Amino acid sequence: MPTTTGTREPRKLTDKGQATRARILEHAAELIYANGVHATNNDRLRRAAGVSGSQINHYFPTKESLVLAVIAWQAERVLAFHRGERFAGFDDLEAFRAWTDHYVAYERAYQEGCSLGSLASEIIKTDLDVHDELAGAFDQWRAIFRDGLQRMQDQRRLSAAADPTRLANLLLAAFQGGMLLAQVAQEITPLRDALQTAVDHVQTFATSPDADVSPRAP
Amino acid sequence: MPTTTGTREPRKLTDKGQATRARILEHAAELIYANGVHATNNDRLRRAAGVSGSQINHYFPTKESLVLAVIAWQAERVLAFHRGERFAGFDDLEAFRAWTDHYVAYERAYQEGCSLGSLASEIIKTDLDVHDELAGAFDQWRAIFRDGLQRMQDQRRLSAAADPTRLANLLLAAFQGGMLLAQVAQEITPLRDALQTAVDHVQTFATSPDADVSPRAP
Numbered sequence: 001m002p003t004t005t006g007t008r009e010p011r012k013l014t015d016k017g018q019a020t021r022a023r024i025l026e027h028a029a030e031l032i033y034a035n036g037v038h039a040t041n042n043d044r045l046r047r048a049a050g051v052s053g054s055q056i057n058h059y060f061p062t063k064e065s066l067v068l069a070v071i072a073w074q075a076e077r078v079l080a081f082h083r084g085e086r087f088a089g090f091d092d093l094e095a096f097r098a099w100t101d102h103y104v105a106y107e108r109a110y111q112e113g114c115s116l117g118s119l120a121s122e123i124i125k126t127d128l129d130v131h132d133e134l135a136g137a138f139d140q141w142r143a144i145f146r147d148g149l150q151r152m153q154d155q156r157r158l159s160a161a162a163d164p165t166r167l168a169n170l171l172l173a174a175f176q177g178g179m180l181l182a183q184v185a186q187e188i189t190p191l192r193d194a195l196q197t198a199v200d201h202v203q204t205f206a207t208s209p210d211a212d213v214s215p216r217a218p
Numbered sequence: 219m220p221t222t223t224g225t226r227e228p229r230k231l232t233d234k235g236q237a238t239r240a241r242i243l244e245h246a247a248e249l250i251y252a253n254g255v256h257a258t259n260n261d262r263l264r265r266a267a268g269v270s271g272s273q274i275n276h277y278f279p280t281k282e283s284l285v286l287a288v289i290a291w292q293a294e295r296v297l298a299f300h301r302g303e304r305f306a307g308f309d310d311l312e313a314f315r316a317w318t319d320h321y322v323a324y325e326r327a328y329q330e331g332c333s334l335g336s337l338a339s340e341i342i343k344t345d346l347d348v349h350d351e352l353a354g355a356f357d358q359w360r361a362i363f364r365d366g367l368q369r370m371q372d373q374r375r376l377s378a379a380a381d382p383t384r385l386a387n388l389l390l391a392a393f394q395g396g397m398l399l400a401q402v403a404q405e406i407t408p409l410r411d412a413l414q415t416a417v418d419h420v421q422t423f424a425t426s427p428d429a430d431v432s433p434r435a436p
Contacts, residue, residue: 034343035343036344038344039343117398121339122340125336125340126254131402166411166415169411169412169415170412170415172399172408173411174388174412176391176394176398177392177394177396177398180338181387181394184353185356185357186353189387190387193383193384193388194390194391197387198392198419201415201422204419204422
């Protein structure tokens with residue numbers, strides 16, 4: 001699970017210790033999201049979090065341990081967001097449209113990309129031993145979409161021709177690729193197009209037209 | 219244009235000078251593709267290309283100039299591949315299916331990702347002044363798909379409801395996102411699913427079923 005691996009758990013920490021660790025982690029996540037892993041060093045983190053270098057080293061003795069904790073932190077946030085009431089388990093098309101609309105309106109999408117995907121892209125070729133963490137997080141993310149689509153299919157709202165796993169991979173890939181293309185273009189269009197069109201494709205499997213959802217609207 | 223910006227053009231170079239520069243560039247591209255930008259330093263490049271540090275500095279005085287030249291080099295290769303006879307301008311579904319099959323069978327897809335996209339992801343948050351280069355390359359790539367789809371539509375082989383630009387963004391995003399997810403998972407399934415399903419979506423706009431192309435086959 002993203003929340004329990006890759007870093008020393010603060011089990012024996014005092015409340016104050018836990019708060020310090022959480023503050024370091026939050027600032028590290030923000031610095032990495034805004035500037036990338038390589039530009040995030042102890043000096044910048046120390047200043048941002050208002051802690052000493054020895055405090056950072058105490059909670060995160062290596063850069064790997066810090067990056068692992070940030071992956072877990074971002075994964076937890078992304079998964080919690082997708083599991084939130086707002087999307088109701090992604091078992092109707094409106095949830096997928098609302099999800100698209102959220103990210104199309106999210107101004108950091110085309111500035112910094114996906115908080116988890118951009119971090120993954122940046123470190124996937126490094127020697128950091130983070131592959132299991134990343135794979136686990138993306139597996140869970142994919143499963144949220146797949147399970148929602150499966151429920152739609154079980155309830156005969158998606159045709160038997162739909163393959164929930166393949167559609168989930170399309171949705172997640174469109175999201176990650178759209179985020180990269182939006183960052184490169186410095187504007188949201190590639191992400192918007194990719195997400196809306198991926199959801200349009202899910203809709204082609206709908207067994208009854210949903211008057212509240214207009215496919216292929218520009 | 220990717221081939222003419224971001225680096226000192228070898229106009230005044232001798233044949234030998236051009237060959238040396240090309241050798242450095244090719245090895246730099248390979249090192250960066252396999253290990254990432256940050257792990258590629260002059261020492262490794264010197265050994266790989268069999269040149270001296272001063273030769274590298276002569277042709278590429280800064281890391282930025284080297285990275286820009288590698289972007290141009292990779293962009294040129296990717297665009298030339300997509301413009302090749304094999305895909306005939308991407309103006310039929312078979313070309314898109316052949317393109318999917320190529321990358322699904324390409325073993326480096328899930329090891330190192332897209333040669334251009336993985337480089338873009340790695341450096342998009344750095345201070346390197348490479349955004350225009352990257353944006354130009356991806357614009358040209360997207361245009362290859364869009365123009366092919368537009369021709370299909372002009373010839374009434376795609377319905378008027380299709381939006382070639384949006385479909386092109388879906389295809390390119392599915393490719394980039396699928397490459398990232400395949401790297402994370404260390405297996406090809408996410409890329410295969412994303413590409414095949416994106417092409418399936420294009421096919422939903424086909425005005426006549428094509429007996430040679432089976433949609434949604436697992």
